[in-house]
Amino acid sequence: MPYFPEDFIFGVATASYQIEGAWNEDGKGESIWDRFAHTPGNIQDGTTGDVACDHYHRFEEDVALLKELGVDAYRFSISWPRIFPEGRGRVNEKGLDFYRSLTGKLQEAGIKPVVTLYHWDLPQKLQDKGGWESQETVEAFAEYARFLFQSFAKEVFLWITHNEPWVVSFVGHYEGRHAPGKRDFKSALQVSRNLLLSHGLAVQAFREEKTLGSIGITLNLTPVHPFSDSEEDILAAKRCDGYFNRWFLDPLFKGEFPEDMLLWYEKKGFALPQLSEEEKSLIAQPIDFLGINYYFRRVVGKGEGAIFEVEFFNPPQSEYTDMGWEIYPEGLYEIVKRVSEEYQPEDIYITENGIALPDQPDSKGRINDQKRIDYLRSHLLALHRAVDEGCPVSGYFVWSLMDNFEWGFGLSKRFGLVYVDYTTLQRIKKASFYWYQKVVKSKRVD
Numbered sequence: 091m092p093y094f095p096e097d098f099i100f101g102v103a104t105a106s107y108q109i110e111g112a113w114n115e116d117g118k119g120e121s122i123w124d125r126f127a128h129t130p131g132n133i134q135d136g137t138t139g140d141v142a143c144d145h146y147h148r149f150e151e152d153v154a155l156l157k158e159l160g161v162d163a164y165r166f167s168i169s170w171p172r173i174f175p176e177g178r179g180r181v182n183e184k185g186l187d188f189y190r191s192l193t194g195k196l197q198e199a200g201i202k203p204v205v206t207l208y209h210w211d212l213p214q215k216l217q218d219k220g221g222w223e224s225q226e227t228v229e230a231f232a233e234y235a236r237f238l239f240q241s242f243a244k245e246v247f248l249w250i251t252h253n254e255p256w257v258v259s260f261v262g263h264y265e266g267r268h269a270p271g272k273r274d275f276k277s278a279l280q281v282s283r284n285l286l287l288s289h290g291l292a293v294q295a296f297r298e299e300k301t302l303g304s305i306g307i308t309l310n311l312t313p314v315h316p317f318s319d320s321e322e323d324i325l326a327a328k329r330c331d332g333y334f335n336r337w338f339l340d341p342l343f344k345g346e347f348p349e350d351m352l353l354w355y356e357k358k359g360f361a362l363p364q365l366s367e368e369e370k371s372l373i374a375q376p377i378d379f380l381g382i383n384y385y386f387r388r389v390v391g392k393g394e395g396a397i398f399e400v401e402f403f404n405p406p407q408s409e410y411t412d413m414g415w416e417i418y419p420e421g422l423y424e425i426v427k428r429v430s431e432e433y434q435p436e437d438i439y440i441t442e443n444g445i446a447l448p449d450q451p452d453s454k455g456r457i458n459d460q461k462r463i464d465y466l467r468s469h470l471l472a473l474h475r476a477v478d479e480g481c482p483v484s485g486y487f488v489w490s491l492m493d494n495f496e497w498g499f500g501l502s503k504r505f506g507l508v509y510v511d512y513t514t515l516q517r518i519k520k521a522s523f524y525w526y527q528k529v530v531k532s533k534r535v536d
């Protein structure tokens with residue numbers, strides 16, 4: 091059976107809006123996800139993150155679960171409006187105290203904190219002034235980041251500036267399925283530019299503050315395969331690879347947006363995001379690691395879609411998750427190999443990988459999520475192949491520690507190693523919790 095290196099980091103991941111609840115407690119300001127979830131029709135099951143897993147009040151119980159799981163590290167995000175209720179200026183000390191208590195409990199448990207600065211819950215006050223389309227938000231993010239580097243100068247193992255800027259840009263500002271719910275491709279292009287600039291300013295601040303730990307960014311990356319070997323399907327797959335993957339990988343590691351995508355957007359009549367040479371250098375300054383969130387691949391062919399002229403296919407022979415995502419473990423090997431060879435990141439962490447299943451307790455209150463065990467095993471074996479072939483991967487985080495608020499799907503999709511009864515907020519460890527506990531302890535995938 092394959093062993094991972096002795097110093098390989100095994101962890102689990104969560105995010106503030108998805109687990110904390112206490113949406114308006116102890117001085118926290120409103121976020122765009124509070125506003126979006128409170129707007130009728132936006133969330134499929136009509137729920138909100140107002141309570142979610144109530145982690146804000148139950149974090150000590152949850153750290154005890156992490157300790158029992160035996161993980162080396164725990165990835166969580168800090169709620170920007172819990173620190174700066176208006177986005178900048180006045181600090182909410184009670185919010186800062188919460189994260190001080192959380193990191194303190196993690197250190198007592200011997201667990202490395204991994205902090206995501208931005209996991210989508212922008213202060214609403216900044217959105218009211220243009221949000222990520224505005225330079226003010228870029229500057230406010232740099233201030234927020236620097237404040238956190240100063241406040242947690244020694245406690246954090248990894249700092250992640252942004253989680254999935256592609257989702258923030260295109261799902262939040264073009265598809266409209268996420269906060270702030272805009273449907274404007276030009277806005278999405280501008281937002282992607284500003285997210286990259288804010289990342290660069292945060293990395294600069296991290297270096298200036300001489301903060302301990304490492305800094306990087308997390309991208310959701312998906313291999314894109316052509317439906318057939320026809321030239322038009324191959325070109326469609328290349329366009330999608332540019333849209334989903336290279337749009338952020340290229341500026342971060344090559345200092346330029348991908349030329350083919352700029353030409354395609356220009357042909358479609360969109361104003362292109364502009365970057366000066368100085369801004370390109372700021373964005374592409376060296377980072378210590380790349381975080382990769384991997385869930386599935388995409389199979390595409392030539393289609394009639396308005397912007398990309400592509401059609402998506404679901405291979406009938408594959409299995410699918412509760413999110414409708416294809417189960418394709420090979421894709422994790424593929425994306426790690428491709429990124430390692432084409433972009434040469436200093437280091438890679440798989441910052442999310444997991445599966446949504448319709449988990450329910452049986453008559454004895456147990457949850458036998460064997461399909462999640464199979465999913466995690468197959469993806470860890472694929473990852474191990476990449477590590478064995480010399481790819482610089484130093485860690486892997488399961489999404490997620492516990493069931494939580496799944497954005498536009500609300501509380502209806504369960505990704506956790508721990509089941510959450512949203513009526514009682516009881517936590518119930520699933521079979522996968524105990525399976526992963528063994529993997530973490532042995533560094534071996536059985």
Ligand SMILES: N#[N+]C[C@@H]1[C@@H](O)[C@H](O)[C@@H](O)[C@@H]2O[C@H]12
Binds near residue numbers: 383
């Ligand atoms: N959907 N889904 C599951 C999971 C989501 O819950 C995370 O917040 C995101 O970072 C990423 O999309 C992946």
